[in-house]
Amino acid sequence: MKKSSYRDFEATELYCPKCRRAVPVKKRLLLILPEGDKYDYSCVHCGTSVGDKTVRQKDNFRIITN
Template identity: 55%
Template sequence: MGYNKDEKGCRRMTEHAYREFEASALYCARCRRAVAVRKKLLLILPTGAQYDYVCQECGSPVGSKLDQDPTEFRRTARAAGPPPLPTGPPRRRPL
């Protein structure tokens, strides 16, 4: 976490510390209380990834999050491409 001093010399957290939140507990309508949640990858888009938050007790969806970081898409797009060509001397065929 980053801290900056303001004009009075007090330490304050910088804005970038609050850009990404991860939910650890959300309200579940089925359980009728706040419960711990699991973050489940739902969809990978060119603009980012969509996650679902699921109740750990009953398994019902309780929320979602759209991550604006496209690196996950680029990583999966690279993996889905053709394999790299082999380098080095050619292999011999058995007779």
């Protein structure tokens, strides 16, 4: 069994109200905001949006002003 390469994939499972169970989700960039990127998570089976997440750029995007 080869599982090592599979670990790169973000195997998030969220509850889908339509499928009525935890399902694998697709991550999709929804919006680019000044404070971060907003991602949408949708069910791989029916495409229903099951959640979203804003990833803040706090470490990579640091401007030093003196």
